Amino acid sequence: MSFQELTQSELERYDRQILIPGWGLEGQKRLKNAKVAVVGVGGLGCPASLYLTAVGVGKIRIIDKEKFELSNLNRQILGYQTDLGRFKVHVAREKLKMLNPGVEVEPIVAEVTRDNVHEVVGDVDVVVDGMDNWRTRLVLNEYCVSHGIPFIHAAVSEMYGQITTIVAGNGPCLKCIFPRTPPEAEKTPVLGATPALLASLQVMEVVKLIIGIGEPLIGRMLFIDGRTMRFEEVRVEKREDCPVCGSKR
Amino acid sequence: MRVKVKYFALLRELAGKREEDVEIDEETRVEELLEKLSERYGERFRDYVYGVGEFRGLTLMFLLNGRNIELMDGFKTRLRDGDTLSILPPVVGG
Helix, strand or coil, X not given: CCCCCCCHHHHHHXXXXXXXXXXXXXXXXXXXXXXXXXXXXXXXXXXXXXXXXXXXXXXXXXXXXXXXXXHHCCCCCCCCHHHCCCEHHHHHHHHHHHHCCCCEEEEECCCCCCCCHHHHCCCCCEEEECCCCHHHHHHHHHHHHHHCCCEEEEEEEECEEEEEEECCCCCCCHHHHCCCCCCCCCCCCECCHHHHHHHHHHHHHHHHHHHCCCCCCCCEEXXXXXXXXXEEEEECCCCCCCCCCCCCC | CEEEEEECCHHHHHHCCCEEEXXXXXXXXXXXXXXXXXXXXXXXXXXXHHCCHHHCCCXXXXXXXXXXXXXXXXXXXXXXXXXXXXEECCCCEC
């Protein structure tokens, strides 16, 4: 597909962000020509896909196998009362298109597995982690590392959250940081504003990587503690013998 | 020698601080440091750190200078002067 220029309406829609130093028309065009996958349309994936749509990422692939349930609605803000029982990705697409019809939204009802990740996630510029389990996160991590796709990891619990950006070759991957799969949780306690905060940070990372501005969160994991309202960075190191990304595998 | 310990989530409340420098003997292992801290901060701290009692099933992440201690000798890992040990809770949701 050829590189798409910006329309008059887009220049107006994106005016306030085009003004950001280092962004400009060139940055906005890069976003328009970019493709991002949001895997999981839950507490993280709903606000992440909203902001990716608002910012003008050209193509957004949203992936989730679930339908909206009542207990989702405290945090999965694309789902309204009237959407209960409908597939999240179908509901999300409708709302995202209402927000910004110029963005192409591709809904996929599926659970990402090792067998289908090539087909389901496919060839994208960035993958946003909206998962609620480690099994799938580690599948995404491996896929992204092997295809050189940046992967924006985030996870939440209660009023806590963590986020790090994984760019193969430039820092650790998830397997470096979590050599043993962390325990899964059936039901995570969570305040909706927590994933919303983390999703906003994920979108900032996506945009920075696509436009090529700022400094990505590579080799650093930002831990957010909403209880004490403190953000703190922890260094995370790459393993040369990492079975996924190591040079001495 | 001296190491830095960084606490996250509930540990901040149990220890009453976000981080501290701890004086330890040469060759001290992670578990010996945790024992020393548990004596200082009490039973709940110990239970939380080891995922026992009230916190049974909890698995924390211990990063020593940015590397998970599981990649070294786990709780038997020996500490060196100037090391930073960060103790983080598991966060899984999305």
